[in-house]
Amino acid sequence: MPPTLRPAARGRARGVLSLEAIVDEAMRIIDREGIDEVSMRRIAGEFDTGPASLYAHVANKDDLLAHCLRRVVSEVPMPTGETWQELVRSWAFGTHNTFVAHGDIVRLTFGTIAEGPKFVDIMERILGALQAAHVPPRVATWGLDVLSLYVAADAYEGWIMGRIFEDRSGRPTAEVGQEYFQQFAERLAALPAKQYPAMTPNLTSLMSGGGDERFAFGVDTFIAGMAAQVPAEGADRADG
Amino acid sequence: MPPTLRPAARGRARGVLSLEAIVDEAMRIIDREGIDEVSMRRIAGEFDTGPASLYAHVANKDDLLAHCLRRVVSEVPMPTGETWQELVRSWAFGTHNTFVAHGDIVRLTFGTIAEGPKFVDIMERILGALQAAHVPPRVATWGLDVLSLYVAADAYEGWIMGRIFEDRSGRPTAEVGQEYFQQFAERLAALPAKQYPAMTPNLTSLMSGGGDERFAFGVDTFIAGMAAQVPAEGADRADG
DNA sequence: CTTAGCAACGAACACCGTTCGCCAGGACTC
DNA sequence: GAGTCCTGGCGAACGGTGTTCGTTGCTAAG
Missing domain, CATH: 1.10.357.10 (Tetracycline Repressor, domain 2)
Structure with missing residues (x-):
């Protein structure tokens, strides 16, 4: 089996693919460089794979960004004050x-x-x-x-x-x-x-x-x- | 000269290329469809040419959009009122x-x-x-x-x-x-x-x-x- | 043991902004 | 008049984008 590498050992140098991990990576890019620097290829690259792999966890890029936004919105703290x-x-x-x-x-x-x-x-x-x-x-x-x-x-x-x-x-x-x-x-x-x-x-x-x-x-x-x-x-x- | 058409007769079905004409076309698209629908290829297409032709009049896409913004800002009317x-x-x-x-x-x-x-x-x-x-x-x-x-x-x-x-x-x-x-x-x-x-x-x-x-x-x-x-x-x- | 379902993913499609290099024509110099 | 420079026009290509298709390989259910 020369062309196909051992499947279990291939890729995923930086963790296993999942919705949460994808959103994590997208947030990392957004925090440091902004939304425009987020690309499906770049995120996929961090998991040593191609962009098509992301579509099993995310409908499309807008959907991914919506997940990111939801996470940030949930971080807004409860306000305090008397008046x-x-x-x-x-x-x-x-x-x-x-x-x-x-x-x-x-x-x-x-x-x-x-x-x-x-x-x-x-x-x-x-x-x-x-x-x-x-x-x-x-x-x-x-x-x-x-x-x-x-x-x-x-x-x-x-x-x-x-x-x-x-x-x-x-x-x-x-x-x-x-x-x-x-x-x-x-x-x-x-x-x-x-x-x-x-x-x-x-x-x-x-x-x-x-x-x-x-x-x-x-x-x-x-x-x-x-x-x-x-x-x-x-x-x-x-x-x- | 079979490959090269008569140069003067080629293209420009919809007007001659100029900064003003390019901004006009960009504004037409923005007004009706929004900024994201503006592309150099599409604007060039309206003049029956390729995107490279635009770069003689505009530094890049951001420059073109900046021209559009300037035009709109200049349309803001002088306010009126007593108080x-x-x-x-x-x-x-x-x-x-x-x-x-x-x-x-x-x-x-x-x-x-x-x-x-x-x-x-x-x-x-x-x-x-x-x-x-x-x-x-x-x-x-x-x-x-x-x-x-x-x-x-x-x-x-x-x-x-x-x-x-x-x-x-x-x-x-x-x-x-x-x-x-x-x-x-x-x-x-x-x-x-x-x-x-x-x-x-x-x-x-x-x-x-x-x-x-x-x-x-x-x-x-x-x-x-x-x-x-x-x-x-x-x-x-x-x-x- | 078979089969269904599904994550994974290579390849490709149709775009994008931009650059390179060539061409044609006008203007200016000698 | 001939030669040179400049500039607008532009075809082709580069490296990127989001997304889809079709296939693979694994796993769990029947």
Whole structure:
């Protein structure tokens, strides 16, 4: 039997093929390089086989990525806090942190309705607090929907920015980022101050702050906007 | 000369090759089918030639798409309104409408810092109004940044949703969308009301409203949050 | 012992973005 | 007028992609 090697000894240098192992490998690539670097051939290569072998465990690439997304979503921690504001804030940060830790997988959340038992539990917890604080149901549900969209957008943008910065060979990411923005600042500073009286004095604040600070600002501002739509205490119902 | 056809008569059935014509064709595909359907071969095919011909006018595919994005960004209208709130709202809607009209090109805005003379003019207009209304510079600049991220995220999500719905063969998009969400509503309604006392009564508002309504809610809520950070009139400076 | 089912997988299909090298024609120089 | 350079056009090819087909070999059930 010269052509066929001993079957049991062939391949699988790095473990046996299974759905979990495939998702593991895909997550490893996503975490370090992003979704676009995931290919069926590359994953299969890690198991010393061809891409066709994966299709016994996964319907197609989208299905594989959906499995990855489900795993990440299940990692989002239960938020903590006393007030509904703290709870919503904690949830936004927890979700943000979870996605930021997993490359650009967050981009798969666009157009996806979150599910899973753990997610439902988290929603129950937050909606309960909002309801108890007399936040109108529409403000509560739509507010969480909007906020989740913002969280995803910021996490995605952050990943793209980070990739641009680290491409500039070596150097600390924050430093390269600062330099990157400086280019835009200079181009804006070159504008005639007479023609742009409002723009130029705002340049410093326009460029100030890191990504995390700006994200916190967005979350807090939106929560403040929700709070502004809560009817004044004791004024909503005359009888009670 | 049997193999070589008359050079002048060959090809170009649909116009002569130029940067503008290539971008036109790419935009046509993006508007109707989305970025992923744009390929160098397909565009070249519309001009009865091969993909290599495009590289005389465009550095690569990313460059081509960047040209498309620039064109769309330049279509964003100057916002109108009396108060800064109206102005910001008008800008958010104008930007949203513009991107929604051009497929999923909005996804290219993530990680991109907007530029162009027209964009700077718009920023000048809005920042001027915010400054005149004593909105703190940080709230003004970061607020617009956050809002633009939300606008992009909502436009992108809307495109993905629309594509899912229209895939369901014929039928009006809105109807299919309602049915799509109904599936989730039913799954949530099946939860034990005892274990999820906050979730179940919120189901109707969770599922209510169309995309435009929810987008308007998000914008208005965020503007309210910005307004909450404006110091009370006459209280910011004792001397003045 | 036979047979059914299934994971494994080599080969191929139809694409993709990009590069190479050649060609034709216009413009400019001598 | 002849020669040279430049540039847009473009056929062919390279190395990649996701997916499918048809076959193999193993294992468990009958």
